[in-house]
Amino acid sequence: MKRWLALFLALLPLASQAADRYAQQWPLQLSRADAGAYRVPLDDAVYRAAYWPDLRDVRVLDAKGRRVASIVMPAQPPSSRVQATALRWFPLPADAATTGADLSVMVRRDTDGAVVSVRDVTTQRADAAGGSGWLVDLGADSSRMQALLLDWGNDAAAVDLGYRLEGSDDLRDWRILDPQVRLVQLRNQGQELRSNSIALASPPRYLRLLSLQDGAALRLSDVRGEWREAAEQVNWRWLELAAAPTPASAEAGFQYRLEGRYPIQRVDVVMPANSSVRWSLFSRDGVARSADTSPPAWKLRAAGWNAWRLDDAGEARSSPPLDLHYVIQDHDWRLQPDAGTTPALAPTLRLGYVPGSLVFLDQGTPPYVLVAGSASEEVAADAVGPMLDALWTQRGAQWSPAPAVLGPARVRAGAAAYSPAPAPRDWKTLTLWALLVLGALVVVGFAFTLLRAHGGSSRD
Incomplete structure (x- = not known):
């Protein structure tokens, strides 16, 4: 009986940590050991591995697997005058x-x-x-x-x-x-x-x-x-998406799938030669949070957007990209042409973004790793952002955390980390019930022991 109780209590911590899984990890190489705070640029692989739109599952762990205080920051806007x-x-x-x-x-x-x-x-x-x-x-x-x-x-x-x-x-x-x-x-x-x-x-x-x-x-x-x-040019990075192999219609339009949580701020369409189409642009998260839910509804991002291309004497001219003026990190995108302007071929959708970075504190046991991809990750309080704001106020905008770089990626939990989080269990209540049941079994065991002892003495 004691062995079963010890095994049950030993498995409780493992069960509580089962949801703490990440799909991939990258070792972090620090520029120096005494900086206190570090900034690591996020690359394409990190955005592809992230699960949540707010990048809550992009974290830093120390050598003992403990979370280090960190914050994901968008790309700094170009200075201008x-x-x-x-x-x-x-x-x-x-x-x-x-x-x-x-x-x-x-x-x-x-x-x-x-x-x-x-x-x-x-x-x-x-x-x-x-x-x-x-x-x-x-x-x-x-x-x-x-x-x-x-x-x-x-x-x-x-x-x-x-x-x-x-x-x-x-x-x-x-x-x-x-x-x-x-x-x-x-x-x-x-x-x-x-x-x-x-x-x-x-x-x-x-x-x-x-x-x-x-x-x-x-x-x-x-x-x-x-x-x-x-004062400086923005280093835009572009992702090209092909439309899903479904027939276009006035209701469905052309649909595209973006794998990753990229901070999209610009949109462009590769149009056929000598064509002009007015589009409505939609997007949605595209991730079902549990087995009994469906992706959220489409959100209108732009209406009446005119995209065109003209080839004149060997020189191609096209419409400029559409500036969204805010960040969208959705998976699903849709182009819906206005009535009477549906093109014969599905266009290529181009999505532009500027990579951000993650700032973390040297508060654990090095070496550190950056992890990404966890459906069970919860929102954590931000303790780093206010500190950075205060430092920039005190030391000026030119101050920056010491640089750090990502090493080669390694699979951690893999695809299993993207499974929707199970409903949270009340381990405290389960433990109390288990102890009650165990106590009842102990009482029953004592009762049987006393009855057997009483029966033996009667025969004597």
């Missing part, structure tokens, strides 16, 4: 807002398309007042402009005027970019409220602002364009 450049701008005649300025204004340009002068056809002179509005030339690289900055000096006591913002690529065909933008300058008791910036989103080369008020005039002194210049 805002640039402002002076622009060519010209006042429009006083009646431009009512006549449209297409027939009453003559615009002269040089061979590069830069506007040289704007003159009223009727009076043959430039309108210096600019009461109706202005024509602005953003230059050949207009798509980089993010804002238009207008200055009118401090002589105006109060300004609250509305303008219609229009854009054109050729000074002939104009389209409305914003039906009403406000220029504001208000003063009260020594305080000033000023709004002189107009947001732009990939604007055409030429802009014009037309007044929405009759007789309102504002004399500009300067017009500048604001754009952001990246």
Whole structure:
């Protein structure tokens, strides 16, 4: 009886650790032994091995198998700075807002398309007042402009005027970019409220602002364009996926499977030559968390996305990649074409990402290993992130943990680590019941012993 009890109690710790499994591991090579904190870049193999979208199962273990405090960090965004450049701008005649300025204004340009002068056809002179509005030339690289900055000096006591913002690529065909933008300058008791910036989103080369008020005039002194210049290039990595071998339909579209938890931030489509299709982009986790559940529903990531390719005289031009502006780490992706634009062949889906890194502390017994891939891993409290924020505040953004690199991968638990976690068991309750049953058996054993002893003495 004692041997069964000892065996039962010995198996309890093993049962509680059965869920602590990882599919693969990599030895970590430290750049120096006294750093205290280390940063290891995550490579393609780590993302493929991870199970959870938040990478909770990407951990660091010490030589005794104990977890070390760590945090997975996204790639650092490229440092950038805002640039402002002076622009060519010209006042429009006083009646431009009512006549449209297409027939009453003559615009002269040089061979590069830069506007040289704007003159009223009727009076043959430039309108210096600019009461109706202005024509602005953003230059050949207009798509980089993010804002238009207008200055009118401090002589105006109060300004609250509305303008219609229009854009054109050729000074002939104009389209409305914003039906009403406000220029504001208000003063009260020594305080000033000023709004002189107009947001732009990939604007055409030429802009014009037309007044929405009759007789309102504002004399500009300067017009500048604001754009952001990246100080370093982002090292994008691309994954190419082929569509699943299923017929495309308006409901199903083309479906793709991504093996791994890559931090996807850009999407591109390899289109056939001389084609143009409007797509809706969907994604989902694609992992059933237990045997009786199905993958979650599809989530719409982009609608009305136009992807195209044109081969002109041997030169191929194509649409730029789609920026998602946030990270998606889903397995399943779907391209659904708009009605009437389904291509004959399934396109190749390209997903772009920038690798992140993991920061861990030297708080265990080296050597350390990085592990990844565990369906039973639970969310752990983050104790490293606040520390890093404090260090960057104290020591500056140039400070960084010491580097560490991954060694060759080795299989740990393999595919068994990806099995959905079983329902948690209440080992404390099971242990108490086992002890009760064992106690009852001991009592019964004592009772039989006493009965046998009593029977033997009676016969004597």
